Amino acid sequence: MSNQSQVLRVSLIGAGEAGTCHLKSLLQLPDKFRVVCVVDDHPSEESQTLIQGFDHIEHVAQAEIDRGIEMCDAVAIAIPTSMHEELIVTSLLAGKHVFCEKPLVLTLDAVRRVYKLADEHNLKLLCAMTRRFDQPTQQIKKHIESGSVGQIYNISMTSRDNPYPKVEYLMNKPGIYSETGIHNVDMAIWLMKDTPTVVYAQGHCFNPVVAPYPRSDDNVTVVMKFPSGAITTIEISRYSTCGYEQRIKVYGDKNTVASDSVPKDQFHQFNSGQVVQNGPCEDFQSRYAEAFTEEWRHFFKCVREGDDILVTEDEVASVVLTLDAINYSRQIGLPVEVDYSKSTFAAKNPDS
Incomplete structure (x- = not known):
């Protein structure tokens, strides 16, 4: 497999403070990730500048979030926690790996549901415990x-x-x-x-x-x-x-x-x-900043090289x-x- 075919296409959902950190980290790893779109009606000023500076990043409206998910291999979620579960489920059902900001979901039952779905579809789900x-x-x-x-x-x-x-x-x-x-x-x-x-x-x-x-x-x-x-x-x-x-x-x-x-x-x-x-x-x-980047390196190894996810379902629960x-x-x-x-x-x- 060529290096280019190894690169993971990522759609970033949410470009506030945390989303901006993830966007900067992803752009530092061009041999591993290619950000194909950012979904946010009101991205941070820094994210907006980055989006405009890279031709391969499409700025997608929140109303078109499903199109943003279809464009990628992996979805990065950095929106309010109350919206996490629905978006995780949508992404997994679309066959996408998921990298999600903490808290992953709001309830213990929801933790079990999303990890069960990831296992059933043989997809990676990482709760971003950055520290x-x-x-x-x-x-x-x-x-x-x-x-x-x-x-x-x-x-x-x-x-x-x-x-x-x-x-x-x-x-x-x-x-x-x-x-x-x-x-x-x-x-x-x-x-x-x-x-x-x-x-x-x-x-x-x-x-x-x-x-x-x-x-x-x-x-x-x-x-x-x-x-x-x-x-x-x-x-x-x-x-x-x-x-x-x-x-x-x-x-x-x-x-x-x-x-x-x-x-x-x-x-x-x-x-x-x-x-x-x-x-x-x-x-x-x-x-x-360095921890954010290392977290993404770990996610790449999990998806492309089969490494175990460092943050386990039982730990999240x-x-x-x-x-x-x-x-x-x-x-x-x-x-x-x-x-x-x-x-x-x-x-x-x-x-x-």
């Missing part, structure tokens, strides 16, 4: 699996956004726990190779414009306890005075390993009183159930026990 493809995070994973960390006592995660999202953007999202916390929950389950038995969440909304709306928390903490006794603490905020702050630290009985906020560059300035370095990346697009339990904990203000064998959760008995 698994981040090099520092992968190094943490390798150290844990090598045994050099030893027994894990604690995992500490910090995610501080910058800048504060637009209100209209937030109105199309399922809330900070399921929208942003999904990455942290997924990484904790992935790093631990296990699922938490108890979760607890607390939060608050400091923005008076957003506060009247449902799912408005913008500054939260989540605690998850695992069967081994290890505890993960997740701090998530839409406020940051130091750029886009992302940190993971894993404490074991042999070693502690960590991923810190990545500076814009490695420039340092020294004088007698201090050391000055540039601040961290300003947003998720700059912080995880576990994350969905955990997030449901976390949202329920925030609602009732109590710790919640999760039973993955029964796909249920309930308020923790204070005597247990």
